[in-house]
Amino acid sequence: xxxxxxxxxxxxxxxxxxxxxxxxxxxxxxxxxxxxxxxxxxxxxxxxxxxxxxxxxxxxxxxxxxxxxxxxxxxxxxxxxxxxxxxxxxxxxxxxxxxxxxxxxxxxxxxxxxxxxxxxxxxxxxxxxxxxxxxxxxxxxxxxxxxxxxxxxxxxxxxxxxxxxxxxxxxxxxxxxxxxxxxxxxxxxxxxxxxxxxxxxxxxxxxxxxxxxxxxxxxxxxxxxxxxxxxxxxxxxxxxxxxxxxxxxxxxxxxxxxxxxxxxxxxxxxxxxxxxxxxxxxxxxxxxxxxxxxxxxxxxxxxxxxxxxxxxxxxxxxxxxxxxxxxxxxxxxxxxxxxxxxxxxxxxxxxxxxxxxxxxxxxxxxxxxxxxxxxxxxxxxxxxxxxxxxxxxxxxxxxxxxxxxxxxxxxxxxxxxxxxxxxxxxxxxxxxxxxxxxxxxxxxxxxxxxxxxxxxxxxxxxxxxxxxxxxxxxxxxxxxxxxxxxxxxxxxxxxxxxxxxxxxxxxxxxxxxxxxxxxxxxxxxxxxxxxxxxxxxxxxxxxxxxxxxxxxxxxxxxxxxxxxxxxxxxxxxxxxxxxxxxxxxxxxxxx
Numbered sequence: 001x002x003x004x005x006x007x008x009x010x011x012x013x014x015x016x017x018x019x020x021x022x023x024x025x026x027x028x029x030x031x032x033x034x035x036x037x038x039x040x041x042x043x044x045x046x047x048x049x050x051x052x053x054x055x056x057x058x059x060x061x062x063x064x065x066x067x068x069x070x071x072x073x074x075x076x077x078x079x080x081x082x083x084x085x086x087x088x089x090x091x092x093x094x095x096x097x098x099x100x101x102x103x104x105x106x107x108x109x110x111x112x113x114x115x116x117x118x119x120x121x122x123x124x125x126x127x128x129x130x131x132x133x134x135x136x137x138x139x140x141x142x143x144x145x146x147x148x149x150x151x152x153x154x155x156x157x158x159x160x161x162x163x164x165x166x167x168x169x170x171x172x173x174x175x176x177x178x179x180x181x182x183x184x185x186x187x188x189x190x191x192x193x194x195x196x197x198x199x200x201x202x203x204x205x206x207x208x209x210x211x212x213x214x215x216x217x218x219x220x221x222x223x224x225x226x227x228x229x230x231x232x233x234x235x236x237x238x239x240x241x242x243x244x245x246x247x248x249x250x251x252x253x254x255x256x257x258x259x260x261x262x263x264x265x266x267x268x269x270x271x272x273x274x275x276x277x278x279x280x281x282x283x284x285x286x287x288x289x290x291x292x293x294x295x296x297x298x299x300x301x302x303x304x305x306x307x308x309x310x311x312x313x314x315x316x317x318x319x320x321x322x323x324x325x326x327x328x329x330x331x332x333x334x335x336x337x338x339x340x341x342x343x344x345x346x347x348x349x350x351x352x353x354x355x356x357x358x359x360x361x362x363x364x365x366x367x368x369x370x371x372x373x374x375x376x377x378x379x380x381x382x383x384x385x386x387x388x389x390x391x392x393x394x395x396x397x398x399x400x401x402x403x404x405x406x407x408x409x410x411x412x413x414x415x416x417x418x419x420x421x422x423x424x425x426x427x428x429x430x431x432x433x434x435x436x437x438x439x440x441x442x443x444x445x446x447x448x449x450x451x452x453x454x455x456x457x458x459x460x461x462x463x464x465x466x467x468x469x470x471x472x473x474x475x476x477x478x479x480x481x482x483x484x485x486x487x488x489x490x491x492x493x494x495x496x497x498x499x500x501x502x503x504x505x506x507x508x509x510x511x512x513x514x515x516x517x518x519x520x521x522x523x524x525x526x527x528x529x530x531x532x533x534x535x536x537x538x539x540x541x542x543x544x545x546x547x548x549x550x551x552x553x554x555x556x557x558x559x560x561x562x563x564x565x566x567x568x569x570x571x572x573x574x575x576x577x578x579x580x581x582x583x584x585x586x587x588x589x590x591x
Contacts, residue, residue, distance in 0.1 A: 053073065053076075053077065054077075055070070055073050055074035055076075055077055055079065055084045055085070056070065056084065057070075057084055057087045058070055058087055058088050058154070058156075060154070061154070062154070062155060063115075063155065064113065064114075064115070064116065064117055064118045064145075064147045064155050065111065065113045065118055067088055067118075067147070067155050067156065067157065068111075068118045068120065068145055068157070070088055071085060071088035071089075071145075071157060071160075072165065072166075072167070074087075074088065075099070075164045075165060075166055076166050076167065076170035076174070077170075077174060077198075077200065078174070078198035078200045082099045082164075085099070088156060088157055089156055089157050089158075089160055090148055090150060090156045090157065090158045091150070092158065093156070093157060093158050093159065093160050097160045098162075098163065099163055099164050100130065100163070101130060101162060101163040102127055102128060102129055102130060102162060102163035102164070103127065103128040103163055103164040103165075103166060104124060104126075104127055104137075104141070104161065104162075104163060104164070104165050104166070105124070105125045105126040105127065105128075105137075105166060105167070105168055105171055106122035106123060106124055106125060106141060106165065106166075106167060106168065107122065107123050107125055107167060107168045107169075108122060108123040109121070109122045109167065110122070116147060117144070117145065117146065117147045118145050118147060119142060119143070119144045119145070120142070120143045120145070121140065121141070121142050121143075122140070122141050122142075122143070123138075123139075123140060123141070124137045124138060124139050124140070124141045125137065125138075125168050126530070126531065128196055129216075129217070131195075131216040131217050132195035132196055132197075132210065132216060133194065133195060133196075133216040133217070133218065133529060134177075134194065134196055134529045134530070134531045135483070135529060135530065136485065136486035136488075136529075136530035136531070137486075138486060138488065143159075143161050143165065144159060145157045145158075145159055145160070146158045146159035174198060174199055174200065175196055175197065175198055175199060176196070176197055176199050177194055177195075177196055177197075177531065178194070178195060178196070178197055178203075178207060178268070178271050179192035179193060179194055179195070179267075179268070179271065179507065180192070180193040180195055180207070180210055180211050180215065180268055181193070181211070181263070181264050181267040181268050181313075182214075182215050182219070182223035182224065182225050182264065183223060183224050183225065183226065183260065183264070183311070184222075184223060184224075184450065184451060184452055184473070185222075185223070185224050185473050185474065186473070187224070187226070187260055188311075188404070189311055189312070189313060189315075189403065189450050189451065189452075190263060190264065190267055190308070190311045190312065190313050190450065191219070191222070191223050191313060191450045191452045191506075192313055192450070192506050192507050193215045193216055193219050193223070194216075194507055194527070194528070194529050194531075195210055195216065202234065202235070203272055203276075204235040204237060204242050204269060204272060204276070204277065205232075205234045205235040207235075207268050207269060207271075207272075208232055208235050208242075208244060208265065208268070208269070209232055211225075211227070211264060211265065211268050212227055212230060212231070212232055218470065218480070218481070218483055219452075219470055221470060221472045221480050222452050222453075222470035222471055222472045222473070222480060223452065223470075225264065226257050226260030226261045226263075226264060227261055227264070228253075230246045230247040230248075231246075231247040232244065232245065232246060232247070233245070237276075237277050240277055240278040240279070241277055241278065241279050241280055241281055241302050242269060242277040242279070242280035242281070243280070243281055243283070244265065244280055244281065244282050244283070245283045245284070245286075246282060246283070246284050247284070248284065248285070253289070255292045258282075258289060258290075258291045258292065259291065259292050259293065259308075260311075261282070261291075262282070262291045262293075262294075262303045262307050262308065263307060263308025263311045264308075265280060265282075265303075266280070266303065266304070266305055266306065266307035266308045267308055267311075269305060270305045270306070276305070277305060278304065278305055279295075279302040279303055279304045279305050279307075280302060280303050280305070281301075281302050281303070282303070288301070291303050291307075293307065294307075312553055313449055313450040313506035314449040314450070314505065314506055314551050314552060314553050315361060315403045315449060315591065316361075316553065317361070317550060317552050317589075317590075317591065321333070321334060321363070321589075321590065322334075322548065322560060322587055322588070322589055323343070323357060323359055323363075323366075323587070323588050323589070323590065324340075324357075324562075324568070324581075324584040324585060324586055324587040324588070325354045325356075325357060325584070325585050325586040326340065326342075326566075326583055326584055326585070327350065327583070328350055328351075328352060328353055328354050329342050329347070329348055329349060329350055329354075330342065330343045330347040330348055330354065330357055330366060330368065331343065331348070331584070333580075333581055333584065333587075336580070337568070337570070337580040337581035337584075338581075340581065340584070343366065344381075344382060345366075345379045345380075345381075345382065345383050345384060345386075346379060346384070346385065346386045347366055347368055347377070347379045347386065352368065352370040352371070352377070352386075353370055353371055353372065354368050354369070354370050354586065355369045355370065355372070355373050355396075355398075355586065356368070356369045356397075356398035356399070356546075356586045356588075357369070357398075357399075357586055357588055358398065358399045358400055358401050358407070358588055359401065359588065359590040359591070360401040360405055360407075360590065360591065361401070361403060361405075361590055361591035362381075362590070363381060363590045364380060364381040365378055365379070365380055365381065365401070365405075365407075365425075366378065366379045366381075367389075367399045367401070367407055367409075369396045369397075369398065369399065373393070373394075373395050373396045373397075373411075374391065374392060374393050374394070374396065375388060375390065375391045375392075375393065375396075376388070376389045376390040376391075376393070376396055376399060376409050376411075377389065378407070378422075380425070387427065389407075389409070389422055389427055389429070390409060390411065390420070390429075393411040393412070394411060394412055394413055395411060395412065395413070396409065396410070396411040397409070397410040397411065397442065397443075397444060397445065398444065398546075398586075398588075400445065400446055400447050401447075401590075401591060402447045402451040403449065403450070403451050403591065404451050405423070405424050406421050406422065406423055406447075406451075407421065407422040408420070408421050408432075408445070408447060408454075409421075409422070409429070410442055410445060414441035414459070415437075415438050415439065415440070415441065416438070417437055417441070417442055418431065419431070419432035419434065419437065419479070420432065421477055430476070430477055432477045432478060432479060433476065433477075433478040433479070434469070434478065434479040435481070436469075436479075436481065436482050437479075439460070440458035440459060440460045440465075440482075441458060441459040441460075442456055442457070442458050443456075443457040443458060443459060443464070443498070444456070444457045444498075444499075444500050444501060445457070445501075446501055446502050446503055446509075446549075447471070447503075448503050448506060449503055449505075449506050449551055449591075450506050451471065452470060452471050453468050453469065453470055453471060453528070454468070454469050454471055454479060455467070455468050455501055455503065455509055455528070456468070456469065456482070456501075457498045457499075457500070457501055457511075458482075463496075464495075464496065464497050464498040465484055465498075466484070466485045466487060466495075466498060466501065466509070466511060466526070467482040467483055467484045467485060468482070468483050468485065468528045469481065469482050469483065483528075485526060485528065485529075485530045486530050487511075487513060487524070487526065487530075487533060488533065493515060494515065495511075495513035495514065495515060495524065496513075496514065496515060496516055496517065497513065497514040497516075497517065497519075497521070498511060498512065498513050498514075499512040499513070499514070499521045499544060499545065499546070499547075500512045500521075500544075500545075500546050500547040501547065502547050502548060502549030502559065503549060503551055504525065504549050504551050504557040504559065505551050505555065505557065506551070507527060507528050507529075508525060508526070508527055508528065509525070509526050509527075509528065510523055510524070510525055510526075510536060510547065510549050510557075510559055511523070511524050511525075511526060511547075512524075512544050512546075512547050512561070520539065520541065520542075520543065520544065521539075521544040521545075522535065522539050522544075523535070523536040523537060523539065523544075523547075523559070523561065523571070523577075524536060536559075536571070537571055537575075537576050537577045538576070538577070539561075539569075539577060540569065540577065540579075542561060542563035542564065542567065542569055542577075543563045543564030543565075544561045544562070544563045545562055545563060545564075545585075546561070546562045546585070546586060546587065547559065547560070547561055547562075548560045548561075548562075548587040548588045548589050549589065550589035550590075550591070555573075556572070556573040556574075557572075557573050558570065558571070558572055558573075558589065559571045560580060560587045560589075561577070562584065562585050562586065562587050565582070566582065566583045566584055566585050567579065567581070567582050567583075567584070568580045568581050568582075568584045568585075568587055
């Protein structure tokens with residue numbers, strides 16, 4: 001069973017994360033500045049029981065500081081066209097100001113006010129691009145509003161910011177994060193694409209409109225959509241069912257494409273809280289489309305919000321089994337860590353100097369890096385032989401299997417590393433191209449549960465960096481641009497060193513990081529867009545060296561840290577780190 005609530009991200013009040021996406025029906029994806037705000041049953045994510053702060057136009061004879069305060073307040077709440085905010089600007093500034101371009105999030109504001117001007121200094125926290133995607137930004141920012149008097153002698157702003165300028169506290173109160181869902185190019189699995197929405201708007205409509213426009217810029221090369229180019233005006237919710245009316249291009253669709261479209265909608269709309277729909281209907285020109293697997297019949301038929309489980313971004317797991325290395329043999333660890341036994345086959349017997357291991361989801365294939373990280377070997381389940389896939393290599397990293405039974409391997413000197421992929425039982429690799437690999441040194445990597453992103457730890461100069469790159473599959477496999485994730489929390493904790501990483505959901509990572517050179521590595525959770533970053537439990541001076549993680553469809557996850565003395569510690573969602581097993585290293589979960 002899939003816990004659909006796990007698809008939403010919950011944002012602590014002190015965490016910046018939720019922003020927005022465009023509500024416009026056509027044109028470029030952009031920060032929303034137009035579109036109606038309905039007060040009816042629109043499926044908004046948050047309730048309306050919080051105090052309303054309503055922006056108001058400027059008052060007569062207001063001082064420059066009062067004008068600035070009113071302008072900042074007017075920007076902080078979504079309004080169609082931001083007409084009230086524009087009233088604080090000069091005529092020329094109103095004509096050129098484009099609130100849809102981006103959003104800059106800030107904290108620690110400091111005002112330098114005089115009788116004729118206001119300059120705002122602040123710390124930049126993050127930014128939302130025109131496609132609705134969030135990225136962390138740091139550094140100091142100064143905004144000189146260049147106050148001028150208009151023809152009526154009223155102070156107005158002649159130099160507005162680029163886009164919207166909103167404080168972090170306003171965002172945490174009035175915006176929320178959602179995922180759009182697209183497909184990998186072969187339509188095997190759904191892939192989440194985080195965007196941000198104002199909670200004051202029509203959430204169901206905004207989500208479906210954003211889905212029809214397509215993925216954000218960074219993910220676009222790696223995914224596809226089942227939807228034809230079509231349009232949509234609104235998504236009213238009637239009797240708990242979202243009514244989705246598509247344009248003419250959706251008139252003649254095959255069952256498989258309809259199923260894929262319905263899966264994208266179901267996974268996207270299921271993130272809305274209790275006010276969200278229990279299902280939906282697709283119509284074209286008033287005619288209801290019949291979706292395979294819908295429930296009910298005739299006019300009462302609809303697609304349930306639970307639709308599309310077979311395309312889940314996180315694959316089924318075979319259990320809680322863990323693999324590791326003990327005395328240079330691969331072992332299976334079950335239960336609470338007290339049941340440890342060698343796996344069958346040569347890798348379960350002494351004879352190889354094993355550095356790291358991986359297993360595919362079915363545990364039918366094991367991979368091991370041996371001989372001082374020079375050789376990559378594999379063994380089939382129940383097999384009596386080991387195959388050598390790579391030999392005479394330099395600094396092989398821990399390998400990783402994808403849900404598609406691809407085995408990824410990285411080896412080579414700094415700025416000369418090579419990424420190879422072995423498909424199934426093939427011994428002939430495909431070389432993965434990347435424009436950035438020659439500029440950095442890769443330390444560790446993991447492939448996302450949906451198989452569409454690679455999370456990496458790289459060294460650039462003396463810096464350790466965490467980043468994510470899309471995996472672009474076609475006639476060849478290549479990696480898209482690196483997207484660096486800034487690792488600083490609201491208490492100004494900055495991660496300087498990184499040891500390992502793993503996926504704990506389709507959009508969230510667990511990392512081992514240290515704040516200073518020589519400090520111990522601690523566990524941190526981080527969203528792939530950097531919008532949330534926090535400690536996960538407390539370590540026990542474990543001298544952490546490596547990390548194993550396993551996400552499941554319920555939204556929960558397991559993690560194991562290997563540390564000094566070949567000891568390991570386990571963490572289950574919402575629990576604490578507990579001593580798990582002794583004399584175990586290189587732990588890994590299958591898949």
